[in-house]
Amino acid sequence: MFDKAATVLLWGIGFLIIVILGWFLYKILGPGLKHLTPSFIFGKPSEVRAGGGVGPMLFNSFYILFLSMAVSLPIGFGAGIYLAIYAKKNRFTNLIRISVEALSSVPSIVFGLFGYLVFVNWMGMKFSIIAGALSLALLNLPVLVRNTEEALRAVPDSYWEASLALGSTRWQAIRKVMLPAALPTLITGITLVSGRALGESAILIYTSGVSVSRHFPDFDLTAMGETLSVHLWYVQASSLVPDAKQIAQGSGALLVLVVLLFNLLIAVPSRILSKKFNGGK
Template sequence: MTSKSTDRLATIYFWASGVVIMLLLAWFLVRILGDGLPQLSWKFITGKPQEIMAGGGVGPMLFNSFYILFLSLLFSLPIGIGAGIYLTIYAKQNRFTDFIRISVEALSSVPSIVFGLFGFLLFVNLMGLKFSIIGGSATLALLNLPVLVRVTEESLRSVPDSYWEASLALGSTRWQAIRKVLLPAAMPSLITGITLVAGRALGESAILIYTAGLSVSRFFPDWNPLTMGETLAVHLWYVQSEAIVPDAKQIAKGSAALLLIVVLVFNLAIGIPSRILQKRLSGGK
């Protein structure tokens, strides 16, 4: 087989793979949004849930989803980015740092339900936080940490060495070079990684079932981090499995569509400016 034939077959294969993926994504969006969009209304999106009567909303769950996401990133971003900077710049290449990297990669592959059980034992029982928003946020931060460490390390390593060397040659300290050169240059990649982590956190349910609970506060919005904080993803699981409201299926379809829209809009709202920033930093190439 000639090289031209091999190249043609490879091109056909990759185009076919891309088309299949796009068709699967389109079918997924049409199926979820087609069933769920008719259920969405302003009352459904902002209203409070009902336990017995039909017509309840998901307002508190939507609020809790973003509140828990914000708190989890507040906990995980400083530690994850700091650990990534340490492994990239300050840590020596030895068996200890290799062990840290292997441990981080192993943690990133642990199932989320294992983190949920760990959070239940540590935050809910041992620390006495019970089912709460703060407990769910802290456990979700543990899930995000390994990914953030790896994203930060890879983003900093993607910056050309000449940036670092030129900064030090001009008299910058390590911290000044990190803060004013490396981090701004790696920012588009960092934003992309953080967006993926945040999108995963918005759709997480197993962890929050064990730590944040299956109920919401009587007040809406409730900023108290010690109250129970059922999220939209958890509510979707709950109405599909245990709810006794007569319109449980309609609520589930509407919740699925709303969750999908929220994740898509969130990713686009951060991803598009990130791409624009990346093009500007690369000189418009």
């Protein structure tokens, strides 16, 4: 009786989640899809006239994401590997884990204020793409460190012991056995971090600004780098364009589609690689 009740409850919760997700997509994509024309997606924005696009903002979203991940991935993976494999159990490593967990729960706007004080003011980067990317990397780090550590600890100890017994060094065992075995979990963590970074706005308002370069695409790290999520906030808050509502609807729909497509592009290859490293199972 209790088993059937629990099964019904869990199925009901799953169905409710699907309904909420469907309602969310309907409310966002319904009004916005009709605005997603090529001129809107790839065109330049307009400050006072109707008909502007979001091309530079879309480019900046991926550009800042790429730069932030290029900084945070090596550090996050390295710290996670150290905590899972090399670190001994003592007060220092316990302090590191507590600090990482505390940072992962800090609101993103706090990272934005930190980036504004350190990168924008103290280091003189001003409102720029590089300041936004470095601040976003700080937001990514705690999640990447914890995800990497937990992914490696979830690999059976027999994998590690068998690799060392065959004469491999620690680094060889990590590179050729542990990381491939933990790859699905690692990629899941990267996907979650990337999706969150694509939709982040609070940090970037304080660090990369609410304006874009006149050139498109502009790879200059010192240029201001308004992203799609920041533009969505800006047009709703203080934009002077007469079609601000339509731009916000289109930007919201485009942002949702970009995040969904980005997750699919990472998730599908990760499953293929997972089957490859696990012998096709």
